Amino acid sequence: MRWFLIVLLLWPLCGQAEERILMQIATTIDFGKDVGQNWGTLFEARDAEGRVVLGAGFTGVYNTAFRMDRYTLQFFVRDDEAEMKFETLPASTEDGGSYLFDLDGRVYACSYHQDRTARAWDDVAGAWQVDESFGVGETVSGEGKMRVGGKVLQFKRGEAWYDGERVLSKPVSGYYHHFYYALGYLTFFYKNEEVEQPYTRLYAVPYVPGDGAVDLEKAVVLDLKYDRETPFAIGQLGNEIVNSSNMGGIYAFDGERWKVLRASLEGVSFQLYSMLNWYDKLLMAQYPTGNLFIYDGEEVRHLKDWPPVMPGVSDRAREAQTTGFYGGDLYVGVWPWSELWRYDAHRDHWQFVKRMFRRPPITNEMNHPWEDRVVAYNEEYDGDIVINEWGQRVTGLSPMGDALFLSVSAKGCPERDMRLAFLHHDEVWNEYRVVHRLKKPGHVSVPVVWREEPTTLLFTVGEAEISIRQDGKLLGTAPVRREQAERVVRDAEVQWEYGMYGPLRAGLLSKEVER
Numbered sequence: 001m002r003w004f005l006i007v008l009l010l011w012p013l014c015g016q017a018e019e020r021i022l023m024q025i026a027t028t029i030d031f032g033k034d035v036g037q038n039w040g041t042l043f044e045a046r047d048a049e050g051r052v053v054l055g056a057g058f059t060g061v062y063n064t065a066f067r068m069d070r071y072t073l074q075f076f077v078r079d080d081e082a083e084m085k086f087e088t089l090p091a092s093t094e095d096g097g098s099y100l101f102d103l104d105g106r107v108y109a110c111s112y113h114q115d116r117t118a119r120a121w122d123d124v125a126g127a128w129q130v131d132e133s134f135g136v137g138e139t140v141s142g143e144g145k146m147r148v149g150g151k152v153l154q155f156k157r158g159e160a161w162y163d164g165e166r167v168l169s170k171p172v173s174g175y176y177h178h179f180y181y182a183l184g185y186l187t188f189f190y191k192n193e194e195v196e197q198p199y200t201r202l203y204a205v206p207y208v209p210g211d212g213a214v215d216l217e218k219a220v221v222l223d224l225k226y227d228r229e230t231p232f233a234i235g236q237l238g239n240e241i242v243n244s245s246n247m248g249g250i251y252a253f254d255g256e257r258w259k260v261l262r263a264s265l266e267g268v269s270f271q272l273y274s275m276l277n278w279y280d281k282l283l284m285a286q287y288p289t290g291n292l293f294i295y296d297g298e299e300v301r302h303l304k305d306w307p308p309v310m311p312g313v314s315d316r317a318r319e320a321q322t323t324g325f326y327g328g329d330l331y332v333g334v335w336p337w338s339e340l341w342r343y344d345a346h347r348d349h350w351q352f353v354k355r356m357f358r359r360p361p362i363t364n365e366m367n368h369p370w371e372d373r374v375v376a377y378n379e380e381y382d383g384d385i386v387i388n389e390w391g392q393r394v395t396g397l398s399p400m401g402d403a404l405f406l407s408v409s410a411k412g413c414p415e416r417d418m419r420l421a422f423l424h425h426d427e428v429w430n431e432y433r434v435v436h437r438l439k440k441p442g443h444v445s446v447p448v449v450w451r452e453e454p455t456t457l458l459f460t461v462g463e464a465e466i467s468i469r470q471d472g473k474l475l476g477t478a479p480v481r482r483e484q485a486e487r488v489v490r491d492a493e494v495q496w497e498y499g500m501y502g503p504l505r506a507g508l509l510s511k512e513v514e515r
Contacts, residue, residue, distance in 0.1 A: 023461040023489040025056075026512040027496070029504075034149045035184035035208065037505045038070060038236055038277055044499030045492035051346045052328055053078050053488040056459055057501030060277035062234050063322045063396055065112050065141035066101035067180065069447065074399060074501075075459055075468050077442040078328040079484045080344070084440040086354070089405075091433035092119045092128040096416065097409015098435065100396025103145055105447035107398050107405045109435055110134075112141045113413040121405070121435075142178030142189075142231070148209045150450030155179040160186065160214065167207075168214040180234040181207070182241050186214055187253065189230060198227040202243060204253045222251060222258035229264060235275030237282040238297055244272040244284075250300060261300055276323040277502035278330070283323060290318025290334050307332050307341035307350040312362045317388070324397035325500060326404040327443040333394025336368045338408055340394060356408050357392045357431050360422075373422050381419075389414065390423075392432070399445040402478035404438040444468060444478035461485055489515050 025043060038060025045054045056075040061068045092098050092109035101108050106120040109128055118139045119128035130136065134144065135156055143155040151163040158175045160168035170176070174192030181187075186207040191200045202222040207214050229245040236242060240252045242261075249264030250272070262270070272293070274285035284293040284300070292306040309315045322333035330343040331353075338356040343349075355362070360369055368391040377383050389411050396407035410432050416423055423429050446468050449455070458469040463485060467477040494513050497504035 019462040019464055021460060021462055022485055023492070023513070023515040025459045025494065026510075026514070028509040028511075030507040030509055032506060036070075036146075036148060036182040038182070038502060039506060040277065040502040040504045041497065041499030042504065043494050043496050043511075045488075045494045047488070047493075048491050051078075052500070053492050054461070055328060055499050055501075057499055057504075059325055059399075059501055060236065061274065061324055062180075063099070063101075063274045063324070064232050065099045065395075066110075066144055067146065067234070068324075068398065069102045069104070069146070071147055071448045071450065072102055072105075072400070072445050073448050073457075073468065074325060074443065074445045075466060076326075076328040076444075077461060077466055077480050077485055077488050079440070079442040079481060080346070082327075082441045082481055082484070084353070084438055087437045087439070089121065089435045089437055090127060091430065092435060093117070093413075093433065094415075095409075095413040096429070096432040097393065097395060097413040098407050098433070099141075099409070099413075100398040100405055100407045100435070101144060102398050102400055104147070105400065106131075107400045108134075109396075109407055110139050111409070111413040112139060114415060115413075116140055118144075140177075142180075146181065147450065148181065150452070151209065153181060153209055162209045167209075167212070176203075178231050178234070180241065180243070181209075182236045183239065183255065184208060185241060185253065185255070187234070187241055187243060191227065191230075193227070200224045200227045200229050202251060202258065204241065204258065220253065220257060224249065225264050226266060231272075233272040233275045233284065235277065235282050235284075237277065237295060240297065242275065242282060242295065244275075246271050250284075250295075261295070271319075273319060273321040274323045276325075276330075278500060279498070280503060283330075285320035285323055285332065287319035287321075287335075288317050290315075290320050292320055292323075292332065305350070307334065307339075307343070307352075310334075310337060310339045310352060310355065310362070312364060313337050314364045314367045317367045319393075322394050322397045324399065324404070326397070326399050326438070327440050328500070330500070331397055331404070333397060333406070335393045336388060336391030337362060338392035338394055340406070356394055356406065356436060359428050359431060370420075370422055373420060377420060383419070385417070385419070386411070389417075390420070390432075396435075399443065401446075401476055402439055402444055404440075404443075406436040406438060408432060408434070408436070441479045441481050442466065442484065444476045446476035448475075461489055 039058035041057035093111045093115045095111035095114045098109040110118045118134040145154045154161045173194040179188045205219045243251045247264040248270035250261040271287045276283045282295040319335040340353040368388040370390040398405040468475045
């Protein structure tokens, strides 16, 4: 068994400009064996009125195509009054959009439809740089990399590799896709079209990285109703891995068997695009309501008007596609008008943040942006362009450093279609291709470095910044407003092992707060 010991000690802040320290939080944690679990919340603090004011934890989230890095640690001081600033970064691809994921402290953008190449943001160069280790032209939905026990578990070309060794090869016929490793099981879809009756199956195979190859003879297999089933969101809650289907199915694996939470049904629109651990529940972003659903381990329920509809647009054919935490708040991105929403848990209220596109003007006379132009073209030229092809997505929410990266796209990251006159304008086309960076005081995200020996972390709230250190090395800082920091630490009551990131999936050995 590997031991991952995190000790948050009162470490001397050598080399740092003098700043009055308002609060430091120390804890010793035994992470135990890494079997792909989402780590959850280290601590969360509330004020005298019961409002969350600061906290730290590891987000467990999967957005449409990619899983986020389990080792990215967030630390926040909530600040409702701070201004959020928006910056537009260059496009990462020639396709009409991209999706985000993070790994080892780097934010990646990838269009898995056409370009299929992962590029990491380089802040010094001010550009996206190709990472060839993912494979140029080979990065597709449901594949990529994750760290398990400090080494890389990679899914590529329908195979699995751990620490450079192949542990799962392609099948003789058909192919594996949409891998997810959690709770000691490797799950994936197996589709076989090379037979008279094509089929798709969902596998769960016990696997411990480093213990040899994946043994398919031990697999627990669920025969799916339709051979065209594929997932857009995967997650975990408690002792269950939760998978989904583009045809409405929701499936949970508890270590012994698969159970069907919701049966797939052809012709009925019901798709999940994101799963996020939230306290002791699992949030699911859904189409066509544009709302979140919630799973408590027993049933899946609809959270009506979570989030609501942006004024001035249709309430039909909406899709909550992306979820994530930033600054201690829950954010959700919604199709087809590229809406960004923030949930204010203090007031149980959804706040509209911004529409991420400027064109065309919003309207409730059609469901999707540019739909009238596409319909007109199809009628005039007997065309077959899908009428919602140029709807507008928020495809990624990836916190890193003091920022929140946000990606957008058209429906499927398509090539520029010069048959449509509105796409002749660069300002219209380029809106689909950029990545945005949002910044607000009071949040820092950093990758925790895996070490086999005990490691120390320090969370500090100062007058001007918050920071995280590991073994004396500064991992990251973020600005904080002095008046808010002083207000928060004055009466913050720290609670341990439970919060918005979910329950802590590790042993808490000691804890200490100084202010």
